Structure formats: C-alpha cells, structure tokens
Amino acid sequence: MAATTLVVTGRGAKRQRARGGMTKKRPADWVLLVGVILGAIVVMVPFYLILVNAFKSPIDYATSGPFALPQALDFSGIEKFWVRVNFPEKVWNSIFISSVVAVLAVLISVLNAFAIGIGRVRGRTWIVLLFLLANLLPQEALLYPLYYMFKSVGLYDNVWSVIIVFTVVQAAFGTYLLASVFGTFPKEVLEAASLDGATRWQILWRVVFPISRPTLAVLLIFFFIWTWNEFLIPLTFLPSNANQTVPVAISVLQGDRLMDVTTTAGAALMGIIPTLIFFLIFQRTLTRGITAGAVK
Known part of the structure; x- marks a missing residue:
C-alpha cells in the first residue's frame, strides 16, 4: 500500500513534527530551557x-x-563538628521530634478534615478560614505566650514543648488542605458504605483513608522535612545542649567575631545528609502522592 502524504497549510495548521513524532523546538522553548x-x-x-x-x-x-x-x-572540619556538638545525639533529637510531629499532625489533620469536609459541621467555611489564619501567624508572635505557658506547666527545655507547637502548626495546614480534598469526596462512595452498614469510624478508616493515602503520604514527608529544618522555636525552647536539634547545633559554631568556614561547611553537609537520605527513600511515595489525582 502506497504511503499517503498529507500536507497541511494555513494559520490553523499544527506544528510540523520531526522524526519520531517529536515537535520541533521553538525559540521560546529554548529560552525556557x-x-x-x-x-x-x-x-x-x-x-x-x-x-x-x-x-x-x-x-x-x-x-x-x-x-x-x-x-x-x-575531614578535620567534619570531625570537629561531630565531636563538639555530639552529632549523633542531635540527629536522634531531630529524627524523634520530626517523626512524632509528622505522625501526630497527619492524624489530627485527618480527623479534623473528616469532620469538616465530610461531616459537614456548621460554620465549615469559618472553621477552615480559622485554620488558614493560624498558618499566617509569624512564629515570633508565638514565642512569648508559648514561653510563658511552657514555663508554667514545666515543659520548658523539654522536647515535647517543640513537638506540641509544631504538631498544632502543621496540623492547621494539614486540616486546611485535607478539608478541601475531603469536601470533593464522591458522595456515592460514602452513601454506598452507609447502606452497607458502615459507621462513621469505619467509613473514615476503611473508605476515606485508603483512597487518601497518597495525599497523606505527601503530607507526612513534608511535615517531617519542615519540622527538621525549623530553627527559631527549637532554639528558644530547647536551651540545653542535650535537647538541641541539628539546625540549632549548626548555629553554635558561629561566633561573634570569628567563624570557622570549613567546620561550618562540614556541619551543613552533615545536616543535609539525613534529610537527603529520607527524601531518596520516600521519593517514589512522594511522586505517587503528587501525581495521584482521580478516584476510580
């Protein structure tokens, strides 16, 4: 059979395709690249x-x-930082705080968003707006009231003070995000589960949670990394050396008039490596969660 060649001309013609079906690069594409x-x-x-x-x-x-x-x-800079700040202890503090905050924040976000987005509580719009405003407050505005509160209850210089603060902050963002996601959840799926005799608790954990797992995995990863990189609140509420996190330990190396650049670079490298390993481990999970969009 003879091959048929189709030539399209005019303003509405499609761009000519190169060999292999690839479109030719325009000047704007090269500029963007x-x-x-x-x-x-x-x-x-x-x-x-x-x-x-x-x-x-x-x-x-x-x-x-x-x-x-x-x-x-x-390796003298890395060794100096490792010994001076007791780096394994600081890594454990950061891992413990970030992991607990990520898990608790996701759990609270799911419960709040289920009540707001699917439970349809009264004043849903104002509640979501309240959670949004909680994310807009600068951390500097929270320092004095939180300092006074933790001093009163005996949680100052305790890792649980930082865990409580970041759990509330991250859960506010997670609630705002998941409430919008759960608000678009297919009603047919929920009605079918109700007709089968499922309770609210069963609908949450057997229907909503499995379908929303990719989104929750992305939140978990982001909450962990965000908490790991926090500096101001751990610096304020964890003054003792034994409770400090990795970012706070790195700042200890800087003096008022002198800074050892090689030691600071080694400290920064050691602070990046754990988060890089964490990201590489959960890279596929993060990609799946971002690309997951439709409910089948």
Whole structure:
C-alpha cells in the first residue's frame, strides 16, 4: 500500500513534527530551557560550596578560596563538628521530634478534615478560614505566650514543648488542605458504605483513608522535612545542649567575631545528609502522592 502524504497549510495548521513524532523546538522553548538550566545552576551553587569546603583544611581554604577544589581531602572540619556538638545525639533529637510531629499532625489533620469536609459541621467555611489564619501567624508572635505557658506547666527545655507547637502548626495546614480534598469526596462512595452498614469510624478508616493515602503520604514527608529544618522555636525552647536539634547545633559554631568556614561547611553537609537520605527513600511515595489525582 502506497504511503499517503498529507500536507497541511494555513494559520490553523499544527506544528510540523520531526522524526519520531517529536515537535520541533521553538525559540521560546529554548529560552525556557536555558532559564531552567541557569536557575538550576544558581540553586546548586550553595550545595557546591558546602560540598567543596567541607573537605578543605583552613589553610587550603585561605590559600585557594571557596570555589576551588580541595588540594587534598581533609575531614578535620567534619570531625570537629561531630565531636563538639555530639552529632549523633542531635540527629536522634531531630529524627524523634520530626517523626512524632509528622505522625501526630497527619492524624489530627485527618480527623479534623473528616469532620469538616465530610461531616459537614456548621460554620465549615469559618472553621477552615480559622485554620488558614493560624498558618499566617509569624512564629515570633508565638514565642512569648508559648514561653510563658511552657514555663508554667514545666515543659520548658523539654522536647515535647517543640513537638506540641509544631504538631498544632502543621496540623492547621494539614486540616486546611485535607478539608478541601475531603469536601470533593464522591458522595456515592460514602452513601454506598452507609447502606452497607458502615459507621462513621469505619467509613473514615476503611473508605476515606485508603483512597487518601497518597495525599497523606505527601503530607507526612513534608511535615517531617519542615519540622527538621525549623530553627527559631527549637532554639528558644530547647536551651540545653542535650535537647538541641541539628539546625540549632549548626548555629553554635558561629561566633561573634570569628567563624570557622570549613567546620561550618562540614556541619551543613552533615545536616543535609539525613534529610537527603529520607527524601531518596520516600521519593517514589512522594511522586505517587503528587501525581495521584482521580478516584476510580
């Protein structure tokens, strides 16, 4: 059978396709590609500086500068930070706080969003707005009342003070997000479960929770990373060295008049590695949760 060649001309014609079905690149596409590459380079520069300077000696840094590769691998900065702040203890504090906050915040968010989005409580719009306003409050505005409260109940310089604060803050955002998601939940599925004799509790854990699992997994990952990177509240409510987190421990290395750049770079590298490992482990879960959109 002879091949038929179709030529389309005019303003409404589709763009000519190259071999393999790929569309030809327009000048705007190349400009966008160059912009993305430049943006990626800008983002990667700080990571390059941390990685390069973490393995330099102070003398190597002073002679070659921050952008040059190390002449020889030197682990003195990492070792100094590891010993000075007792890094394994700080990693455990951050892992414990971030994990507990992520789990509790997701659990509270699910319960709140189920009552607001599916239970249809009165004043639903105002309640969701209240949770949104809770996320807009700056942390600086919360320091004094929280400090006074934790001092009164004996939770100051206790990791549970930070866990309580971040659980409430993260749950407010999770409630606002999940309430919108649960509000669009198919009524047919809920009515079918009710006709089968399922209670509200069974509908939540046997119907809503399995379908919403990808979204909840994304929230869990974000809550963990956000809590890990928090600095101001742990610095304020965890003054003792034994309760400090990794970001607070890194700040201890900076003095008023002198800063050891190589040790600070090594500390920053050691602080990034746990979150990077966590992200790589749950990368597929994060991708599935973001791309999951439809209920079948």
